[in-house]
Amino acid sequence: MNKRDDMIAGAARAFEAEGFRGIGVDGVLAFSGASTRTLYKQFGSRDGLVLAVLEKRHRDFMARLDRRIGNGGPLGELFDTLEQWLTEHGARGCMLLRAHGEYASANGEIVALVRRQKEEFEREIARRVETVLGFADAALATQVWLLFEGATAIASVSDLSVVGSAKHAAGVLMLAAQGRSS
Amino acid sequence: MNKRDDMIAGAARAFEAEGFRGIGVDGVLAFSGASTRTLYKQFGSRDGLVLAVLEKRHRDFMARLDRRIGNGGPLGELFDTLEQWLTEHGARGCMLLRAHGEYASANGEIVALVRRQKEEFEREIARRVETVLGFADAALATQVWLLFEGATAIASVSDLSVVGSAKHAAGVLMLAAQGRSS
DNA sequence: GATGGTGTAAAGCGATCGTTTTACATTGCA
DNA sequence: TGCAATGTAAAACGATCGCTTTACACCATC
Numbered sequence: 234m235n236k237r238d239d240m241i242a243g244a245a246r247a248f249e250a251e252g253f254r255g256i257g258v259d260g261v262l263a264f265s266g267a268s269t270r271t272l273y274k275q276f277g278s279r280d281g282l283v284l285a286v287l288e289k290r291h292r293d294f295m296a297r298l299d300r301r302i303g304n305g306g307p308l309g310e311l312f313d314t315l316e317q318w319l320t321e322h323g324a325r326g327c328m329l330l331r332a333h334g335e336y337a338s339a340n341g342e343i344v345a346l347v348r349r350q351k352e353e354f355e356r357e358i359a360r361r362v363e364t365v366l367g368f369a370d371a372a373l374a375t376q377v378w379l380l381f382e383g384a385t386a387i388a389s390v391s392d393l394s395v396v397g398s399a400k401h402a403a404g405v406l407m408l409a410a411q412g413r414s415s
Numbered sequence: 416m417n418k419r420d421d422m423i424a425g426a427a428r429a430f431e432a433e434g435f436r437g438i439g440v441d442g443v444l445a446f447s448g449a450s451t452r453t454l455y456k457q458f459g460s461r462d463g464l465v466l467a468v469l470e471k472r473h474r475d476f477m478a479r480l481d482r483r484i485g486n487g488g489p490l491g492e493l494f495d496t497l498e499q500w501l502t503e504h505g506a507r508g509c510m511l512l513r514a515h516g517e518y519a520s521a522n523g524e525i526v527a528l529v530r531r532q533k534e535e536f537e538r539e540i541a542r543r544v545e546t547v548l549g550f551a552d553a554a555l556a557t558q559v560w561l562l563f564e565g566a567t568a569i570a571s572v573s574d575l576s577v578v579g580s581a582k583h584a585a586g587v588l589m590l591a592a593q594g595r596s597s
Numbered sequence: 598g599a600t601g602g603t604g605t606a607a608a609g610c611g612a613t614c615g616t617t618t619t620a621c622a623t624t625g626c627a
Numbered sequence: 628t629g630c631a632a633t634g635t636a637a638a639a640c641g642a643t644c645g646c647t648t649t650a651c652a653c654c655a656t657c
Contacts (some may be wrong), residue, residue: 236634252517254436268635269616275633279615326516330568334508335517351572360600375577376562376584383565386512390533392532395557402558405591406584418604450605451646462644567645 237275239265245286249325253283253335280340283332287343290328291350296317298357305400307361308407310401311381316393324388352376366410373410377403419457421447427468431507435517462522465514467488470523472510473532476500482540487582489543489590493563494582498575506570526576536560548592555592 243265247256258269258279276282294314303313325331326378333347361376366373384399425447429438440461458464476496485495507513515529540563541556548555566581570594 250520252436252519252521254434255517255521258616259613266635268637270618270636271634273616284459311462322500325519326512327568328572329554330508331513331516333572334513336435337434338432339434339437348572355573372580372583375580377568378453379565379577379584381565381579382564382568383448383561386509386564386568387533387561389512390515390530391537395561398557399556399561402584402588405588409587409591440646441643448605449606452606452648453604455646456603 236265236267236271240267240272240275240282241285241289244266245290245328248283248286248325248332249328253332264324280336280343283336283340283343286344287329287332287346287350288297291353295353295357303366305404308377308403309400311358311361311377312384312403315384316396319385319388319393319396320402324393326389327382330382330386349389359380362407365407366414368414370410373406376406418447418449418453420451422449422454422457422464423467423471423559424447426464427472427510430468430514431505431510434517435514442582449544462518465518465522465525466528469511469514469528469532473535475589477535489546490585491582492579492586493540493543493559494566497563497566498578501567501570501575501578506567506575508568508571510565512564512568544589548596552592555588558588568589 240262241354244261247261247264250256258272261279261282262269262272272279272282276285287414296312297318300314301310302317303310305313323345329347329350332343336343355374355378358378359369359371362374363369380399380403384396387395422444426443429443429446430436433442434474440454443461443464444451454461454464458467480492480496480499482496483492485492485500487495500588511529511532518525528586537556537560540560541551541553542558545551562581562585568579569577
């Protein structure tokens with residue numbers, strides 16, 4: 234019954250470790266023990282499975298954000314959630330952006346999906362910035378987003394402490410924005 | 416004579432557009448018109464070509480930094496150079512980090528090279544931070560690095576204006592660091 | 598004017614790619 | 628009890644993969 238979910242979870246681990254184009258269908262399926270027949274019945278194609286993995290990945294992270302992890306307010310939660318996420322999943326760069334890069338000229342549907350997901354994520358950050366400041370500040374939201382994605386990327390070649398650095402920098406930028414408004 | 420350079424330049428364009436694992440040897444060579452024979456004589460293997468591309472890419476960007484582009488001081492130059500670079504090469508995410516992700520479990524030499532390159536880049540930022548502040552501030556250097564890599568990544572799904580946002584945020588963080596020291 | 602370095606053209610190596618297909622087992626619902 | 632859905636196992640499709648090899652052309656230097 235949850236075979237479909239097993240395949241998505243297994244494929245996510247496979248793509249995380251080997252990259253989206255670096256592993257074949259058989260290799261991906263080995264992570265969940267499913268057969269090729271089931272893959273094509275459930276997802277239609279290999280790319281269909283990729284889309285399902287990306288959708289679940291984004292949905293899971295957004296849901297995790299709602300758990301209000303940590304104690305640094307709406308913006309601090311953002312980075313505390315990221316640190317917890319990277320601890321659990323390993324830091325290999327944002328899976329969505331990796332797919333965006335690997336399928337840039339091979340699958341427009343995947344590219345479009347990731348763009349939509351990132352727009353949604355930026356809006357979520359803007360919402361949190363407005364909650365903290367009491368007024369909207371699109372420029373600050375973008376800067377916090379930059380710190381977030383920078384930490385996600387750099388953690389793969391450095392260590393998880395960069396997430397704390399990003400959190401701290403976001404706090405400094407926020408205080409500066411508050412100072413300018415008073 | 417410059418056939419080797421042609422192959423590296425062509426391969427860089429190929430990998431930029433299709434990803435490192437998303438295009439075959441024949442496709443890569445079509446960008447420079449070279450033959451497979453020449454590839455294996457010059458680079459030994461496909462991965463050898465990848466290493467050469469990454470080395471040249473890093474060296475070229477570091478050399479570009481020395482041209483002191485823009486007028487925002489050592490830190491402003493960093494982001495002005497990035498913006499010029501992305502305008503010329505297109506914004507598809509950092510090629511080095513893309514390679515690091517795609518070869519994470521397939522080629523340790525590539526992974527190690529990128530790690531070294533990123534360490535060197537972080538030191539370059541730290542050097543510039545110290546020049547501006549008059550004293551070393553490793554935490555600030557890391558934060559500027561986060562903004563830089565975040566802008567590089569996000570420009571691929573947004574637009575180049577995020578580089579200006581990163582530059583501005585770096586300026587705010589620097590002023591805050593100066594304030595703390597006085 | 599032979600030689601060695603560097604290049605192209607093209608065929609072929611075994612392996613693997615994404616996908617389809619055939620054959621059969623299990624399960625839940627009518 | 629019977630049927631449809633869902634699953635596995637395994638073979639095979641043509642295409643493409645990274646790589647090797649054979650054969651030949653150019654062009655500088657000694």
